[in-house]
Amino acid sequence: SQELEQSPQSLIVQEGKNLTINCTSSKTLYGLYWYKQKYGEGLIFLMMLQKGGEEKSHEKITAKLDEKKQQSSLHITASQPSHAGIYLCGADQAGTALIFGKGTTLSVSS
């Protein structure tokens, strides 16, 4: 079965700094989804990537899917306290239910 590994598990960055979170799949990804979760709350959809080499941006967050469609990265530029939370990558294999990585906990210090 497909597994998603996220790194780092957690990180603390100073406000204004850039950061990158990675998500690696054991199998080729059909669709890769990024979600954000505040502790104890539901998941908020950020972006979806489907094509190899695809890149999407929303405000200061950019997500990329590599050409082989087995790895994705989430990059935050000039981090703010509002970016703090748990970032989860999710993947599906052609119509199957989404599976998720364990998440990356981001803390932003001011």
Added chain:
Amino acid sequence: DAGVTQSPTHLIKTRGQQVTLRCSPKSGHDTVSWYQQALGQGPQFIFQYYEEEERQRGNFPDRFSGHQFPNYSSELNVNALLLGDSALYLCASSLMAAGQSNSPLHFGNGTRLTVT
């Protein structure tokens, strides 16, 4: 436009008891998926309901069962509760006809279940 709503928000049960969690999907959505999220872990897929039938199921025992009603709302039932069932239970909705790529999952805020 109401999003996904779940009830109750918190619940405390004793080992061996049974529990029912409820979910109303986002307006316009017809598919409901349930996930279990243990502390420090990612959500684990339990099952998905569409047209009042279970369409997909994850690796969970038969103690976990569900139901979808004609108005698309759904229930998750867990029998013979174990301490290990303590978790955040998340409901997510989507539109089946749009496909996963055009209708990403919308999540509720979850029900925090504590089993003592």
